[in-house]
Each structure stands twice: as structure tokens, then as C-alpha cells.
Amino acid sequence: MNVLIIEDTKDIAASIYDYLESLGYTIDAAGDGVTGLHLAVTNDYDVVILDLGLPGIDGIDLCRRLRQDALRFIPVLMLTARDSLANKLDGFNAGADDYLTKPFDLKELAARVKVLSERISRMPTAKLQVGDLTLDVGTHEVTRAGRPINLNPTLFRLMLYLMQNPHRVIKREEIEYAIWQDDPPDSDALRTHLSYLRQAIDKPFDRPLLHTVRGFGYKLTDRHAEDD
Numbered sequence: 001m002n003v004l005i006i007e008d009t010k011d012i013a014a015s016i017y018d019y020l021e022s023l024g025y026t027i028d029a030a031g032d033g034v035t036g037l038h039l040a041v042t043n044d045y046d047v048v049i050l051d052l053g054l055p056g057i058d059g060i061d062l063c064r065r066l067r068q069d070a071l072r073f074i075p076v077l078m079l080t081a082r083d084s085l086a087n088k089l090d091g092f093n094a095g096a097d098d099y100l101t102k103p104f105d106l107k108e109l110a111a112r113v114k115v116l117s118e119r120i121s122r123m124p125t126a127k128l129q130v131g132d133l134t135l136d137v138g139t140h141e142v143t144r145a146g147r148p149i150n151l152n153p154t155l156f157r158l159m160l161y162l163m164q165n166p167h168r169v170i171k172r173e174e175i176e177y178a179i180w181q182d183d184p185p186d187s188d189a190l191r192t193h194l195s196y197l198r199q200a201i202d203k204p205f206d207r208p209l210l211h212t213v214r215g216f217g218y219k220l221t222d223r224h225a226e227d228d
Helices: 010-022 033-042 059-068 085-094 106-121 153-164 172-180 189-201
Strands: 002-006 026-030 047-051 076-080 098-101 127-130 133-136 141-144 147-149 210-213 217-220
Touching: 002 010, 002 033, 010 026, 010 106, 026 033, 033 047, 033 059, 047 059, 047 106, 059 076, 059 085, 076 106, 085 098, 085 189, 098 106, 127 153, 133 153, 153 172, 153 189, 153 217, 172 189, 172 217, 189 210
Parallel strands: 002 026, 002 047, 047 076, 076 098
Antiparallel strands: 127 133, 133 141, 141 147, 210 217
């Protein structure tokens, strides 16, 4: 597995580097946002470990540029000393897939890195369509009415699961397990990601596809929603 560490605290970066290298991973490291972004867009990595507070370009801006400008589909594990919900939501909104608060256990970090890389590798190859919304698993391209939609890996997995189960009401617990197994980032994570997904696939268009069925769950459909 190829991992990029973008962390400006040398002791933390060295600890992560040494531990992951001992597991047989190939590691690159950068101590500032500019170098980290350059490495991320010019090399192929399975996971990026990204510190929130970085010189040059901070972690939020770097992650956002990675998703929106470079359109790189790389799982991002964000590291931060800040534990507030607002900071977590900022990270997820920028495109982070997982969040780990300092100080952390290296075994937990390695476990999260492994899970993130495996989620991407387990994705099937297919092209799915619901109404005018299409998703190509092989190329990671999502479009609606021919317009490209950029999704981070977590939103892509969420979109994929919904499109694999079209027109069916899916319970919150089922979606959470499909995306995060038994370890969702926090209790508001699914609601937050669904809100971002709606902004991406529904807000620019006249007809919504993602529906909340009150008291039951959610469904993705181009059919008439009785309860939205």
C-alpha cells in the first residue's frame, strides 16, 4: 500500500512513518501543504494522512483543492488537535473521509488506513443509472443530465450504495453500516453527508432524487415520492 503523510510536526510524522513502514507500506511524507498537494496530484496513493494545521496551505484547503481542482479520488484521513463538531464538519465538507483527533494510537490510525484502502479496492465495476443520474464505478465519474458532479470518496460510496438500491427505502442503520461498518465518525455523520450529497446531486436541478421518508429512512428514486 502507498501512503502519503502530510504533517508538519516532525515527531508525529516520524512516528506514523516508522509504524506504517514496519507494516510493509510504502511511505512518502511532506511537511507543508504546498509540497503535500504536489505529491498528492502527481503520484498514486492508496490513502493520504492529512494534518489540519499546515504551513503554506492548511489541511482544509488542501483537501478541497485535491477534490475540486485535481479531481483525485484518494481516501483522506484527517488529523487534528481540534475535537469540535464544527471542525469535523469542515473537514468532511472539504472532502475528508475519516477524522482522527490528536493524540491518537498508532494501531488505530493503521486500522483506519487499512479500512479506507480496502473500501476503495472492494468497489465493483459497473455503470449505474437512476433517472438522469449516472455513476461509473470504474472511472469514479458521476453525472446528472450530462453535468459532472464531484464527490469525495465517502460521498461516492454513499452514492454508490443508494444507486445499488434504487427506489427502496433504506434505514439509517443500514446505510451507516454500509459506509462505516460499526464505526461511524459520529452520530451526525450520515445526516451531514446526506446533506452534502443533496447539495451536489439535487440542488442544481429542478427535480430531487434523494428523498427522506420520515420515520423510515431514505431512498434514491426518480419516481414520485409519497413522503418527502
